[in-house]
Amino acid sequence: QQPVQSPQAVILREGEDAVINCSSSKALYSVHWYRQKHGEAPVFLMILLKGGEQKGHEKISASFNEKKQQSSLYLTASQLSYSGTYFCGTPDSNYQLIWGAGTKLIIKP
Amino acid sequence: DAGITQSPRYKITETGRQVTLMCHQTWSHSYMFWYRQDLGHGLRLIYYSAAADITDKGEVPDGYVVSRSKTENFPLTLESATRSQTSVYFCASSEGTGAPNQPQHFGDGTRLSIL
Numbered sequence: 082q083q084p085v086q087s088p089q090a091v092i093l094r095e096g097e098d099a100v101i102n103c104s105s106s107k108a109l110y111s112v113h114w115y116r117q118k119h120g121e122a123p124v125f126l127m128i129l130l131k132g133g134e135q136k137g138h139e140k141i142s143a144s145f146n147e148k149k150q151q152s153s154l155y156l157t158a159s160q161l162s163y164s165g166t167y168f169c170g171t172p173d174s175n176y177q178l179i180w181g182a183g184t185k186l187i188i189k190p
Numbered sequence: 191d192a193g194i195t196q197s198p199r200y201k202i203t204e205t206g207r208q209v210t211l212m213c214h215q216t217w218s219h220s221y222m223f224w225y226r227q228d229l230g231h232g233l234r235l236i237y238y239s240a241a242a243d244i245t246d247k248g249e250v251p252d253g254y255v256v257s258r259s260k261t262e263n264f265p266l267t268l269e270s271a272t273r274s275q276t277s278v279y280f281c282a283s284s285e286g287t288g289a290p291n292q293p294q295h296f297g298d299g300t301r302l303s304i305l
Contacts, residue, residue, distance in 0.1 A: 111291055115294075
């Protein structure tokens, strides 16, 4: 079942902070986060694993709450380059990723 | 340069025609994936492959065929294209043994329009 992302879209001024959430109705083994700029391919940001291990981006942080079956991506002191659509992906029963519908982030100067 | 490349980048074809989208990776990653991306649906998995000669259906496999005779290539064929298959198609690859704890690396996509 597709994870639910919120909000669907957010508009920020450069330097402001944003939080993007990803919730699942199933128990989570891991959560992947990717960013996609318009007309481009998705780019890997981070993987959060059960047990607290993280792999990924140095300037972006995230949390993974196994009990609540959700993850949050924290973008602090946002830069223009952070603009894009953020997707989370969670494993299905075959260990393949099911993706959320995305959160569109617009950063204005 | 190492990476994952898709061809063609753009394709226009007519309903009923067969069309093949190509995907090639130079990392020797074991896993390869085909996704389609439509507005409002995010990415949906069509087929995936764990190794050469091993392929499995994803969420939306109907109307598509894949093969993987070599580790580096994973072509996707629409046997008889329909307008509902108009979409952006992404190929991706990853290392890994099956558990999704490795990042996926995406190609630049193929924008397919079926008239």
